[in-house]
Amino acid sequence: KQRIGVIGLGKFGRSCAIRLAELGFEVLAIDEMQCNVDSIKDMVALAVVADTTDFAELEAAGITSCDTVVLAIGAEIDHSVLTAAVLKEMGIHHLVARASSDLHGRLLKRIGADDVVFPEHDMAIRLANRLSLSSIYDFLESSPDYDILEVPIPRGAAGKTLRDLDYRARFEINVVGIRRGGEVLVTLHSDDLLEAGDRLIILGSVPNLHRFAIQTR
Amino acid sequence: KQRIGVIGLGKFGRSCAIRLAELGFEVLAIDEMQCNVDSIKDMVALAVVADTTDFAELEAAGITSCDTVVLAIGAEIDHSVLTAAVLKEMGIHHLVARASSDLHGRLLKRIGADDVVFPEHDMAIRLANRLSLSSIYDFLESSPDYDILEVPIPRGAAGKTLRDLDYRARFEINVVGIRRGGEVLVTLHSDDLLEAGDRLIILGSVPNLHRFAIQTR
Numbered sequence: 001k002q003r004i005g006v007i008g009l010g011k012f013g014r015s016c017a018i019r020l021a022e023l024g025f026e027v028l029a030i031d032e033m034q035c036n037v038d039s040i041k042d043m044v045a046l047a048v049v050a051d052t053t054d055f056a057e058l059e060a061a062g063i064t065s066c067d068t069v070v071l072a073i074g075a076e077i078d079h080s081v082l083t084a085a086v087l088k089e090m091g092i093h094h095l096v097a098r099a100s101s102d103l104h105g106r107l108l109k110r111i112g113a114d115d116v117v118f119p120e121h122d123m124a125i126r127l128a129n130r131l132s133l134s135s136i137y138d139f140l141e142s143s144p145d146y147d148i149l150e151v152p153i154p155r156g157a158a159g160k161t162l163r164d165l166d167y168r169a170r171f172e173i174n175v176v177g178i179r180r181g182g183e184v185l186v187t188l189h190s191d192d193l194l195e196a197g198d199r200l201i202i203l204g205s206v207p208n209l210h211r212f213a214i215q216t217r
Numbered sequence: 218k219q220r221i222g223v224i225g226l227g228k229f230g231r232s233c234a235i236r237l238a239e240l241g242f243e244v245l246a247i248d249e250m251q252c253n254v255d256s257i258k259d260m261v262a263l264a265v266v267a268d269t270t271d272f273a274e275l276e277a278a279g280i281t282s283c284d285t286v287v288l289a290i291g292a293e294i295d296h297s298v299l300t301a302a303v304l305k306e307m308g309i310h311h312l313v314a315r316a317s318s319d320l321h322g323r324l325l326k327r328i329g330a331d332d333v334v335f336p337e338h339d340m341a342i343r344l345a346n347r348l349s350l351s352s353i354y355d356f357l358e359s360s361p362d363y364d365i366l367e368v369p370i371p372r373g374a375a376g377k378t379l380r381d382l383d384y385r386a387r388f389e390i391n392v393v394g395i396r397r398g399g400e401v402l403v404t405l406h407s408d409d410l411l412e413a414g415d416r417l418i419i420l421g422s423v424p425n426l427h428r429f430a431i432q433t434r
C-alpha cells in the first residue's frame with residue numbers, strides 16, 4: 001500500500017487527502033493547526049500536527065517514509081516555499097505542490113517541485129471551455145440542419161496540422177474541439193499537430209458531415 | 218457573439234474571464250476594486266467597477282444584457298450570496314457560481330444558482346485520481362507480465378452494473394477506471410451502471426486480457 005503525504009489541510013489539501021485515502025493510499029496528513037488535524041484523523045491513516053518549515057518537526061512527523069508528497073499550502077507562500085525546500089533536502093522522490101500565483105509556481109519549480117497545480121486557474125479554464133462547448137450545443141439544438149460529430153481522426157491525419165488538412169475549405173466543416181486523452185481541447189491553433197488517437201469534434205451541415213465521413217475514411 | 222458576465226476578478230474569475238474572451242465570448246468583467254478592473258480591461262470586451270450587491274450599480278454595469286453570468290466571489294460569502302440574489306431578481310438566465318465551502322454552495326443553490334463549482338475540491342479530486350492512475354502505471358512498468366488496456370465496453374454491457382458483469386471472476390481482470398465523456402472515473406462501485414460509449418480501463422495478466430478481448434467481442 002503506497003504511502004503518500006499531504007501537507008496543508010485547507011480546502012484543497014483536505015479534499016485531496018480524503019480522496020487519496022478512498023483510493024487506497026496510506027495517507028499521512030499534516031497541518032500546523034490542531035483543529036484541521038482533528039477533523040481529518042478518522043479519514044486517513046495518520047494525521048499529525050507539525051510546523052512543516054521546521055526540518056526536525058517534519059522528520060518527526062514521518063514524512064520521509066512517503067515517496068510522494070502533496071504540498072497544499074496556498075496562501076502562505078513563504079511557508080509553502082520553505083516547506084518545499086525542506087522536503088527536497090530530505091530527498092522526497094515526487095513533490096506535487098499547489099501554487100496560488102504564477103510567481104509562487106515559479107518559486108516552487110525552482111526549488112524542485114516535480115509538478116505544480118493551480119486549482120483556481122485550471123478549474124476556471126475548464127469552466128470556460130464547458131460554457132463554450134455548451135453554447136455550441138445550444139446553437140445546434142436550434143438548427144436541425146446542423147449537427148456535431150465526434151470522429152476518430154482520419155487515416156493519415158496524425159502528425160499533420162489543421163492548416164495542412166484544411167477541412168474547413170475542403171468540406172465546409174468546423175473543427176470545434178479535439179478529444180485527446182481525458183481532455184477536450186477547444187482552443188485550436190492552425191499549427192497544432194494532430195496525434196494518433198485523437199478524436200475530432202466537428203460541426204457542420206448534415207450533408208457536409210456525411211461527405212467528410214465518407215471521403216476521409 | 219454571445220455575451221457573458223464575470224463578477225469577481227480573483228484568481229478564478231480573472232482566469233475565467235480571460236479564457237472566455239479567448240474562446241470568442243463578449244465578456245463583461247466586473248469587480249469592486251479598480252486595480253482588478255484595470256489589469257483586465259485590455260483582455261475583455263468591457264471591464265467595469267461596481268459593487269455587485271447593489272441592484273442599481275449592477276444594472277448600470279450592464280449585466281442584464283448577459284444571458285450567462287459567472288459569479289466568482291469566493292472569500293466573501295455574504296457578498297457572493299447577496300450578488301446571486303440580485304442576479305436572480307434581475308432574471309439572469311444561467312448563473313454559474315463558485316463556492317468556497319459546502320455551506321456556501323448550498324446557500325447559492327437555494328438562491329437559485331444553476332451550477333455551483335468548487336475549484337479547490339474538484340482539482341484536489343482530479344489530482345488524487347491522477348496520482349492513483351500513475352501509481353497503477355508505475356506498478357505495470359515493473360511487471361512485464363501485466364498490462365493495462367483501454368477498450369470499448371463489450372456488446373451488451375451498457376445498462377449493466379460491474380457486479381452483473383463480474384469480469385474479475387470471469388477473466389481475472391481488474392476494471393480500474395471508466396472513461397466516460399471527457400473524464401476518467403476511478404472510484405468504481407459495483408452497482409454503477411455502464412453507459413453506451415463508455416470505455417473500460419482494465420488491468421490484468423497479458424493472457425487474461427487477451428481472453429477478455431476475444432470472449433467479449
Ligand SMILES: Nc1ncnc2c1ncn2[C@@H]1O[C@H](COP(=O)(O)OP(=O)(O)OP(=O)(O)O)[C@@H](O)[C@H]1O
Pocket residue numbers: 007008009010011012013030031032033036050051052053072073074075076079337
Ligand atoms: N508552516 C506550516 N506548517 C504546517 N501547515 C501549515 C503551515 N503553514 C500553513 N499551513 C497550513 O496550510 C493549510 C492551507 O493553507 P491555506 O491558507 O493556503 O489554505 P487556503 O488558502 O484556504 O487554500 P485552499 O484553497 O486549499 O483552501 C492551512 O490549514 C494551514 O494551517
Ligand SMILES: Nc1ncnc2c1ncn2[C@@H]1O[C@H](COP(=O)(O)OP(=O)(O)OP(=O)(O)O)[C@@H](O)[C@H]1O
Pocket residue numbers: 120224225226227228229230247248249250253267268269270289290291292293296297
Ligand atoms: N460586492 C462586491 N462587488 C464586486 N466585486 C466584489 C464584491 N465583493 C468581492 N468582490 C471581488 O471578488 C473578487 C474575488 O474575491 P475573492 O477574495 O473571493 O477571491 P479569492 O478568494 O482570491 O478567490 P480566487 O480563488 O478566485 O482567487 C475580489 O477581487 C473582490 O474584489
